[in-house]
Every structure is written in structure tokens, then in C-alpha cells.
Amino acid sequence: MERGSEEYKKVADDLHAGRTPRVKTDGLTIAHLCNSFLTAKLRKKEAGELTSRLFWEYQEVTGLSVGTFGGTRLVEDLADDFADLRARTAEKWGPVRLGNAITRTKSVFKYGYETGLMERSTRFGPEFKKPDKSVLRRHRAGRPSQMFEPGELRAMIDGKAVVGRGDEVFVRADPNLRAMILLGVNCGFGNMDCAGLTLSALDPERAWIDFLRPKTGIARRCPLWPETVAALREALSGRPEPANEQDTQRVLLTVRGSAFVIHTDTGFRKDVIGIQFGKLLKALGIHRSGVGFYALRHTFETIGGSAKDQVAVDLIMGHTDPSMAAVYREPVDDAHLLAVADHVRNWLRTDRASA
């Protein structure tokens, strides 16, 4: 196992010069492994194959490894240290983030083996695993329900008189936000979907939205309720001039003519929809911590699913169906999609005894 000092120097020189060592060695340090991994990911990021946000997370987990193991520690020497790393991570974060960190850390060491920086794959030990499904389930059960009630949705869409400081104020979403809320509960649109809706995907005459998701190429089709069409028309009539050339196709723009959701190259995401939606919920007195715009999508999925036509729900939501059945299935008839949309609308518009 003795390493020739000559070989070691060659590796050190390579590292110093920012090169990947030409000599395979079992003397790889944690710091070198992490640096090499991050360099590779940085290249992917610069090629546009990786979001800067994910890169930022990789930086974070490699930082945890270096901090826990020590940068000069040899990868080869690691034994039950991963249990320590897990324990330290669990102190910092909840089960979901802990699970993410474990997955990403494993991918760092897997990278080391696959690139030949390491001779052997790493033994992480029996404890270095993601939290059990049951732990995650219990964690999720402790979170607030990601659903809105019909009365809450009607308040957002139709407006509601709220008693403020002595006087009554009528609170209602503005046309843009109203259109987005309706897209959320009518079509299962999320923040990104609303911000990215293009003029070509929207057919107000036919009252349909029809497009291919840019990422997956999955077709997404959705029949629009009359109130959704009305809100979209209103938003279009007040649509500001797009501030940037790349936003000319967007249906919905902020008052300053920019997109509602923007990603910067530093991994930061600006989400005006989430901000405005949160303000509306507070003004209506129905704000619950942890329940935001995305809960509209949950609501559509849940209520739409109760129409017992999951295939139609999936098509409206833009989900892919991984099963083989999808390969053989004929295109979904519009009538099925209309049935789901009507089902959700009836639920929303029908007063129940408790409401």
C-alpha cells in the first residue's frame, strides 16, 4: 500500500496546476475529490446542462464532507465516518433535505470511482441511507394540507368583503393574479406554468390551452372554464409591453412588463406569483403557513382525481405516464378532459352544508 513519493509528487503537481492527475492513486484526499467533482459540475452548469441552484447544493454537500472528514483526509481511510456525517446533517436539516444531501454525497463518491480517481467504490456503511419512507410520511403528515376549500377559492376569484380596521374592504385578486389562480385550479398550473404560458398555447376562442411542455415534450391539453377565459381576456387587455425581447410570447407579465418567474444564473429564483398570492391570502384572512400557490395544483389533482379518470387528469397536468399502458393507449378524447374540468368546477361552485 506504500505509495512512491515520486508518484505522489506527480499527482500533487497536477493538482496544483489544476489538472486531473494522470496517475491513478489510492491516495485521494477528500478535498481533491470534492474539487474535481465540483469542477465537472461547473462545466455542466456552464454548458447549461445543470441549474446553478443544483450546483449550489453540490457545493454545500461537498462543504459538509470536507468539514466533517477534513479536506486532507484520504478517501481510502474513511470507515464509519459516514454515520457521523449523517448525524451532523440531521442536526441541521429535516428528513427531506437530509435525504437529498445523502443522495448527493453518494454521487460525489460514485463520481470518484467512475472517473478512476479511486480504485474502489466507497463503502458508506449501513447507516448512511435516506430516511425511511415512514419517517418521510410522518414528516409530511405534520405539514399543513396542501388544499384549498371551495369557499376559499371563490373568495380569491370572485372577491370577498373583509372587515379591516373598522371599515369593510372588498378584497379580490387583480386580473393577472385571478387568471393565474384560475389556471392553477382549472388546469393544475404551477407557478412556472403560469409565468411561461405563451400566446400560441392559448386559444381563447376555443377556450383551450394546448402545448408541448418544453422540457419533456409531453403534450398538455386543458379545457378552460368560462371564468378562466374571462380572466385571461382581461389580463390580455391590460397586458403591458414586454420589457425584454425574450418575453414577447408570454401571456402574463408583471406591471413592469417582465416575466412573473425569473431564474438568474446565480441560482436565485424570483417568484412574483408566490409573493402576490401570499399577500392576497393574508388580505383575505385565509393564509396558512406552508400553503402557497402550488396548493392550487394539489387541489386540482385531488378533486380532479375524484372524477375517476386519472389518465385525463395526468394529461391536463402534463404528467408522464411511465407505465406500458401509455404506449398502447389511444389519444385521450377531449370529452374526458372536459368531464374532469367540469367536475372540478362543480366542486368549486357548489355550496356544501358545512360551507
Next chain:
DNA sequence: ATGCACCGTGCGCCAACGTC
């Protein structure tokens, strides 16, 4: 002219979801 509330923007960090 000055003060200030409001709102958009920039960002960090936690959490969860989606695809292969």
C-alpha cells in the same frame, strides 16, 4: 426638498417533486 411606505428585486436556505 424631505421623509417614508410600498413594492419589486436579489438572495439564502429549507423542503419537496419529477424523470430516468
Next chain:
DNA sequence: GACGTTGGCGCACGGTGCAT
């Protein structure tokens, strides 16, 4: 399961427009 993407939320800063 591995790998990748998106949502939620809180905080700080700075421009804008309105009241004083």
C-alpha cells in the same frame, strides 16, 4: 435509487411615487 428541478418563505436593499 440516482439524478435533476421547482416551490415556500423570510430578509435586506433600493427605486418610485405620494404626503408633508
